Amino acid sequence: MDSRGGQRRNPYELTDDSPVYVISVAAQLSGLHPQTLRQYDRLGLVSPDRTAGRGRRYSARDIQLLRTVQQLSQEEGINLAGIKRIIELENQVAALQQRIAELQGALEGAASAMRQREAAVHASYRRDLVPYQDVQQSSALVVWRPKRATD
Numbered sequence: 001m002d003s004r005g006g007q008r009r010n011p012y013e014l015t016d017d018s019p020v021y022v023i024s025v026a027a028q029l030s031g032l033h034p035q036t037l038r039q040y041d042r043l044g045l046v047s048p049d050r051t052a053g054r055g056r057r058y059s060a061r062d063i064q065l066l067r068t069v070q071q072l073s074q075e076e077g078i079n080l081a082g083i084k085r086i087i088e089l090e091n092q093v094a095a096l097q098q099r100i101a102e103l104q105g106a107l108e109g110a111a112s113a114m115r116q117r118e119a120a121v122h123a124s125y126r127r128d129l130v131p132y133q134d135v136q137q138s139s140a141l142v143v144w145r146p147k148r149a150t151d
Contacts, residue, residue: 022057026058030063045065046065
């Protein structure tokens with residue numbers, strides 16, 4: 001498991017969450033000054049992984065988030081507190097969407113299991129005890145007369 005809670009199949013596999021960029025490279029890739037990256041880290045906007053020596057390591061996802069923060073700040077005029085709230089809400093929405101997908105999968109599994117159990121119950125009915133015949137509507141009249149006891 002990596003530091004962000006995700007499962008890693010292969011420790012050498014690079015994903016969007018793999019922390020590979022030092023702060024100078026991340027600054028270049030994002031178009032921001034390294035001091036700006038440090039400030040964003042202190043404010044909790046973008047929190048890169050840390051090495052054993054406490055150096056920052058940014059992932060491709062972190063770089064994308066830095067670009068988003070810059071765009072929201074410079075082009076949209078949103079202050080850093082607002083950007084932090086936006087990021088928190090987006091993370092919350094993503095977590096809720098993932099939970100919904102998990103619950104839908106569980107619901108589909110439960111419905112499938114229920115259908116299987118229902119089919120097993122129906123298959124277990126003893127049809128030899130209760131003959132089944134299609135009932136057809138007719139206009140015939142049936143008269144019932146009880147048997148009379150013969151004296």
